[in-house]
Amino acid sequence: MSSSKLPTQKTDSRGQNDKAFMRARNWWEIRAQKRNTELVIVNSILQTEVAERRRAEQSAGQRARTLESLFDTMLSMVASLDSQDALVSRILAGAGSAISPAECGALHLIEPETGVLELKGLVDYRDTGLTETAASGATHLALRAINEGKPFLVSDPLRISKRQGKNPRAQKTRLCGAMVAPVKTEDQVALGVLSLFSSTRLAFTGEHLQTLESLAAAAAIAIQTARRYAQAQQLSITDPLTSAFNRRGFFDVGSREIERAHRFRRPLSLIMIDMDRFKEVNDRYGHAAGDEVLCETAHRLQRNIRVVDLLCRYGGEEFAILLPETTLSTGRL
Structure with a gap:
C-alpha cells in the first residue's frame, strides 16, 4: 500500500x-x-x-x-559730449540695444526755458510702423510719469487715435505694452521721460523696468553734462555784458561763413562800428553808465539785423556785424 x-x-x-x-x-x-x-x-x-x-x-x-x-550704453552716454540731438539718438539706440523686446522708443525732454515737455526723439527699432501709434500714446504716458515721479509698466493695449486707426500699417502693429521711466537728476528734478513700446502684450517684465530705470538715470547725467558743456561753450564765445559774440566766437563762426562764401561764391559783407566820444561818457557819468550805453547799443543793433547776421563786440566800444548773402551795396542800406 x-x-x-x-x-x-x-x-x-x-x-x-x-x-x-x-x-x-x-x-x-x-x-x-x-x-x-x-x-x-x-x-x-x-x-x-x-x-x-x-x-x-x-x-x-x-x-x-x-x-x-547696459554698462557700455551708460558709459557711452555719460562720457559723451554730443549735442542734445545727437545725445537723444544715442540714448534711444542704447535703450533698444539693452532691452531686446522693445520695438519702439521715445524720449521726451522738458525745455529749460519754457518748462514744456516736448517729444525730442522717436525710433522704430524693427521698422514695424509703431512710431505713428507711439507718437500719440507716448505723450500722455510721459505726463503721467512726470506726475507720479516713478517708472511703471503698461500691460493692456493702449488706445489708438482715429488718425492712426485709419492707417493700415498701424492697424497691424497696435501697441499692446509700454514701459516708462522718468529721467530725473539726483535732486529728483525731472528732465524728461524715456519710454519703450511693444506690439506684444506682456513683453516687458519687472527686470526690464529696472534696466530702463538705470538707463534713465544715466541719461539724466548725460543730459546734464551735455547742457553744462553747451552752456560753457556758449559762455566762452559770448560777451558777458552785451550778450553778443565776443571776438573768439566771432572768429570761430565767422570763419565758417567766410569759407562757405568762398566755396559757393556767395556774397558776404562786414560792418565795423566804432562809438565816438565813448570815453567822455565813462569819464563824465561813470563806467556803469558806459556799460548801459554799450548794452543798449548792442540791443538796438541786434533788433535791426537778420537772424543769420552775426553781431560781435569786437573791442571796448567797437562792434562788428557779419552779413551773409549780402553784397556791399545791399549792406550799405
Missing part, C-alpha cells in the same frame, strides 16, 4: 515547487516594475533639474550680456 502512494506525493511536491517558483517570479517582476518606476521618476527629476540648470545658465548668460550692454 505504501508503494502505491509515492507517485502522488511526488506530484504534490512538484506542484508546490511550481507555485513557489511562480510566487518568487511574481515578486521579482513586481520588484523590477517598482524599480523601473523609481528609475523613471528619478530620470524625470534629473532631466527637469538639468533643464532648469540650462535655463538658469541661459538666463544668467542673457542677464550678463544685458548688463554688459
